[in-house]
Amino acid sequence: xxxxxxxxxxxxxxxxxxxxxxxxxxxxxxxxxxxxxxxxxxxxxxxxxxxxxxxxxxxxxxxxxxxxxxxxxxxxxxxxxxxxxxxxxxxxxxxxxxxxxxxxxxxxxxxxxxxxxxxxxxxxxxxxxxxxxxxxxxxxxxxxxxxxxxxxxxxxxxxxxxxxxxxxxxxxxxxxxxxxxxxxxxxxxxxxxxxxxxxxxxxxxxxxxxxxxxxxxxxxxxxxxxxxxxxxxxxxxxxxxxxxxxxxxxxxxxxxxxxxxxxxxxxxxxxxxxxxxxxxxxxxxxxxxxxxxxxxxxxxxxxxxxxxxxxxxxxxxxxxxxxxxxxxxxxxxxxxxxxxxxxxxxxxxxxxxxxxxxxxxxxxxxxxxxxxxxxxxxxxxxxxxxxxxxxxxxxxxxxxxxxxxxxxxxxxxxxxxxxxxxxxxxxxxxxxxxxxxxxxxxxxxxxxxxxxxxxxxxxxxxxx
Numbered sequence: 366x367x368x369x370x371x372x373x374x375x376x377x378x379x380x381x382x383x384x385x386x387x388x389x390x391x392x393x394x395x396x397x398x399x400x401x402x403x404x405x406x407x408x409x410x411x412x413x414x415x416x417x418x419x420x421x422x423x424x425x426x427x428x429x430x431x432x433x434x435x436x437x438x439x440x441x442x443x444x445x446x447x448x449x450x451x452x453x454x455x456x457x458x459x460x461x462x463x464x465x466x467x468x469x470x471x472x473x474x475x476x477x478x479x480x481x482x483x484x485x486x487x488x489x490x491x492x493x494x495x496x497x498x499x500x501x502x503x504x505x506x507x508x509x510x511x512x513x514x515x516x517x518x519x520x521x522x523x524x525x526x527x528x529x530x531x532x533x534x535x536x537x538x539x540x541x542x543x544x545x546x547x548x549x550x551x552x553x554x555x556x557x558x559x560x561x562x563x564x565x566x567x568x569x570x571x572x573x574x575x576x577x578x579x580x581x582x583x584x585x586x587x588x589x590x591x592x593x594x595x596x597x598x599x600x601x602x603x604x605x606x607x608x609x610x611x612x613x614x615x616x617x618x619x620x621x622x623x624x625x626x627x628x629x630x631x632x633x634x635x636x637x638x639x640x641x642x643x644x645x646x647x648x649x650x651x652x653x654x655x656x657x658x659x660x661x662x663x664x665x666x667x668x669x670x671x672x673x674x675x676x677x678x679x680x681x682x683x684x685x686x687x688x689x690x691x692x693x694x695x696x697x698x699x700x701x702x703x704x705x706x707x708x709x710x711x712x713x714x715x716x717x718x719x720x721x722x723x724x725x726x727x728x729x730x731x732x733x734x735x736x737x738x739x740x741x742x743x744x745x746x747x748x749x750x751x752x753x754x755x756x757x758x759x760x761x762x763x764x765x766x767x768x769x770x771x772x773x774x775x776x777x778x779x780x781x782x783x784x785x786x787x788x789x790x791x792x793x794x795x796x797x798x799x800x801x802x803x804x805x806x807x808x809x810x811x812x813x814x815x816x817x818x819x820x821x822x823x824x825x826x827x828x829x
Contacts, residue, residue, distance in 0.1 A: 370398045371405055378402075378410060384417050392422065400430035408439070415444075421451045428456040434463040442468065446475035454483035455500040455609070486602060495579040496572030498613055499593040499603030502526050505533040508542045508560060512553045519550065528606055530589045534563045541594055541601040543567060570605070571596045576613055583610050648803070655807040662811055666818035672828050675747050676821050679738060679768045680814075686730060687775035687813040688806040694719040694783030695805050702791050716784050723780025727773035735769025750828035763824045771820045775813040782809060 377390045391399065391414075399418075403426070406414060415423055427448065430436055437445055437460070449457040449472065461469045461484070473481055483501045490496030504522045506515045515532070523529050532545045543563035553562055569592050570579050583591055583605070591610075593603045670677055701715055742749065742761040749760040783805050 370394055371402055374399065374402045375405065375410075378406075378414055378417075388417050388419075388422075391418065395429075396425045397429040399426045400436075403430065403436050404432060420448045424448050424452040424456075427460060428452060433460050437464075442472050443475055446472045450477050450480040453500045453502040454480070454487050454603075455498065455502075457484055458487055490572055493576055494572065495570050495574050495576050495605065496593060496603070498576060498609050499572070499605055500528075500609065501603055502528050502606070503531075503533060503590065503604040504529055505535050505539075505601060506545075506559070508534050508536055508563075510559055511555070512550065512557050512559065513555055515545075515550060515559060519547070528590055528604065533592055533601055533604070534559065535601050538598075539600045539602075541569065541592055541599050544592070567592070569594055569599070572602060579605075580610060580614055584614070652803050652807055655804070655811070659807065659811050659814065662814050663818075666814075666822070669818050669821050669825075672751055673749060673764075673821055673825055674751065675742075675749050675764065676767060676818075679734075680817060682734060683768065683771050683775055683817050684810050684813045686772055687779040687809045690723055690726060690776040691779035691783035691805045691809040694723070694780045695787060698784045698787045702787060712788055716781065716788070719784035720777060720781045723777040724773070726780075727776030730776065731769040731771075731773035734772050735765040738768045739765035750825055752828040760825075767817070767820045767824060771813070771817040774820075775809070775816050778812055778816070779809040782812065 374391060374394060377387055380387065382390075402414070403411065418426070427433060427436070445460075449460060452460070457480070461472065464472070473484060476484070487497060487499060487501075504519055504526050506518050510518065519529060519532060530547050532547060532550060534542045534545060536542060542560075543565040544567045545559070545563045549562045568582065568586050568588070570582075572593050573596050579591075588607070590604045590606045592601055593605060594601055697719065698715060701711070739761055741747075742764055743756075743758070746756040747761075747764075748754065748756045749764045753760055786805060786808070
């Protein structure tokens with residue numbers, strides 16, 4: 366059930382109770398609800414809320430805000446810098462990315478050196494590298510610490526770093542040694558050697574590895590967090606939390622969905638018209654060319670259409686089913702490639718399987734469609750061919766066979782094309798997701814037209 370707490374929060378903010386009581390009551394609500402409240406307050410109320418909650422709590426609220434650019438628009442750069450200093454570096458970067466370059470640089474310059482360094486470290490990685498998604502919200506201990514020293518450090522840092530389920534063990538140069546689960550550290554005896562309870566064979570990711578590749582592996586482990594290290598010396602520089610993995614997965618899915626719609630990447634609703642045109646136009650031009658090829662193909666069968674007009678009625682059936690079959694195979698293959706199941710043996714097995722699936726589905730649906738078309742023709746007594754003056758069962762049978770056999774062949778070919786195309790794209794280092802639905806559908810339409818009208822020409826050659 367959807368709940369709206371805005372009225373309650375606003376009532377608390379404007380009540381006559383003390384600021385401490387207001388703070389206590391407001392913080393009983395989730396930060397996401399408080400973030401929604403920021404969009405509903407006037408300048409005076411906003412200033413009052415910021416004063417009551419303080420920078421650290423406001424930082425948590427900002428990390429859940431959707432329209433952060435509007436929220437911080439009128440806030441002085443010094444105040445923004447103070448709040449961002451209390452945020453995790455990755456969350457602070459998310460806020461900064463919403464600002465123009467000049468204001469972003471101004472705010473970063475006003476931040477404390479340590480916070481600024483964390484932001485610069487993460488920002489230097491490209492958005493498709495896993496280092497750009499890491500956070501500095503983690504706890505590390507030295508491999509020379511005793512259990513007592515380690516627990517003391519965990520307790521001291523837990524207030525600032527809430528990712529405490531996994532403790533990262535490093536040496537004096539911050540080189541990652543292993544990981545300790547908090548539970549194991551808690552139950553360890555005082556004299557236990559730290560190195561005896563840490564796990565050294567733990568999934569570790571280089572900062573420059575691609576987000577897409579890392580997500581696939583991270584989902585297999587389903588851990589609370591994963592260490593991110595420098596490429597050259599295994600120095601621990603950040604972690605990826607399960608929340609970060611979820612967010613990155615959603616973004617990758619959105620990007621792939623955009624590509625399946627024929628876009629080069631995800632399109633923001635706030636982007637300008639010209640920006641959207643530039644994103645959409647390249648694929649639309651390709652599809653236009655393929656559409657012209659489809660039209661020219663159709664024009665080549667003008668004599669068939671003139672002689673067998675009834676055949677045109679069932680064209681959509683064959684084209685649609687072929688397109689559906691190809692799109693299904695496309696989705697299965699892209700998922701296979703996304704999961705890195707891309708050995709030659711696995712790919713060959715997948716292609717052969719999709720071909721068999723297409724043949725089996727085409728056979729079943731081809732027989733059904735042939736029966737329905739035959740019944741339709743004998744009920745309407747349609748002679749099929751213009752040159753035939755009377756209805757004959759032979760012509761009705763041939764008309765039904767055109768639809769049924771064409772559907773069988775078209776679905777088999779479309780299934781193979783839908784599976785084969787993204788494989789080819791992948792091998793030539795083009796994202797297979799761009800082997801999109803519109804592209805596959807248009808290619809399969811051309812193929813189905815050739816099969817359908819070629820079959821009609823073959824069976825009714827005497828009337829053409």
